[in-house]
Amino acid sequence: MVPNANGLDLLYRGTRDGFKSKNFMTMCGDKGETLSIVQTKEFKNVLGGYTNIPWSKQSPRYGQWMKGDHKSFLFKVYPNNEIVKLHHLQSEQYETFHYNDMLPCFGNDLYLYEDCNTNCNSQSDVGFNYEAPEGIDKYSEQAKEFLAG
Secondary structure (H helix, E strand, O other): OEEEOOEEEOOOOHHHHOOOHHHHHHHHEOOOOEEEEEEOOOOOOEEEEEEOOOEOOOOOOOOEEEEOOOOOEEEEEOOOOOEEEEEEOOOOOEEEEEOOOEEEEEOOOEEEEOOOOOOOOOEEOOOOOEOOOOOOOOOOHHHHHOOOO
16 A cells, blocks of 8 residues: 555555565555555454565565665554554664565565465564564564464
8 A cells, every 4th residue: 555645545455466476566566655464364463564665666586675764664453453563673774675476575574475365485573674572582483473473
């Protein structure tokens, strides 16, 4: 989604447009700031990320780390509608990762792979490029399960 004068425009929806990186990049590439929202299939968790770094339509075959101004963040929405926001760590320079076979990737903390609706390749592991919630240690099982369950 990207902001407009009336709120947000829905650029891409996996269930409507297909879970292919080519579709994502065609519809979201070079559009400016975006808000990515994900609902997990198994647990129905809602999570995602915001970045003001445009997704690159011409991502290199082996990926490209993108630097920004530390405005990117990840989030999780609890069933009671409480939202936890995880800010980009000032000590880490890279905010997003652009790869031609992936959907949005936020640092090493949230990777969405192609066909994520039919495979288990996507992953989350907070605490690398984005802060971990208080009491959750980087490299722990809790860090891996925090966003998606």
